[in-house]
Amino acid sequence: MHRADAGRAALVDYILGLLEQAGHRVTEPRVQLIQAVAAWERQSFTGEDLYAELRPTGLGRATVFRTLRLLQELGVLSRLHLSDGCQRYVVTPPASGHSPEHMDRLICRRCGRVAYLDECPMEDSLARIAQATGYRVDGHHLDIVGLCAECSAAR
Amino acid sequence: MHRADAGRAALVDYILGLLEQAGHRVTEPRVQLIQAVAAWERQSFTGEDLYAELRPTGLGRATVFRTLRLLQELGVLSRLHLSDGCQRYVVTPPASGHSPEHMDRLICRRCGRVAYLDECPMEDSLARIAQATGYRVDGHHLDIVGLCAECSAAR
């Protein structure tokens, strides 16, 4: 078993654990979908991508989107917000400090690869912004767009 | 004529000017739609909001969405990317330094009011992020979510 496969298996187990802890059932369709999602780690995908892959095994359209929604609620998946829409999903790595309320990412506009920032580049600015605008700040979402190392090398 | 009305009239003229400069025709349906949009300044709205308002005057559904797209291309409108989707639009104020590639906003999650930041709170961090990740950074999109002064006072 390769390193990456081990990482993926651990991610699958982690997500299944979250599912159980939250009182949801671990079903065959969910296991299959989570395995497919884990294989796309750090690479974004659409609901249709997933459905196309899982449909042959008998998995239904509604189940795909229901489970995507559930995984977003559990904080495991989030959506990419690109200029052409927000129908792409990506795994939020465990223990990355990211949540639906706090998200700092780099997205490659060519291949869709996603990197999460280790530290929030706005930590210091937020109090000042709240002061200046009168807003009470609850969270933020930063998407930096560009080309990943591989894609910019391929030019 | 009130202050706000004068501001709105100026905004309408500004947008119509952009339209002409870009070689598009100034038509009656476009003038009406732009007036409706200007009345929503700093407040977000959906395509359906606009259609509901303009339909009685005979304006068609396709025209509403076509024109919304055109105004996005001209940089006059942008979409809000909220956790429940990206179907809300907002006017990007002229000379705010914002564009589809560079967007820094505060959004009230209760009333939808939008404020644009005067200075980018990440100016300094971007070079360091590019260095650390190997990405070539082209632009970014920051949405800070919270409660505007009025909405947080109303608690």
Add this chain to the structure above:
DNA sequence: TACTTGTTGATACTAAGTCTCACTAACACA
């Protein structure tokens, strides 16, 4: 004023999901 071509509205269509419901299978409990 007439011409040319961009724009319009009606209508059909699509993409990305969501809802309903009869059926099925997880899993808590015996």
Add this chain to the structure above:
DNA sequence: TGTGTTAGTGAGACTTAGTATCAACAAGTA
């Protein structure tokens, strides 16, 4: 290790947020 309860499932209709097509129309130009 069965059994019952109820969460989860797949098929298919439906919805939301647009987009494509196309004949009729009108803005800008000459």
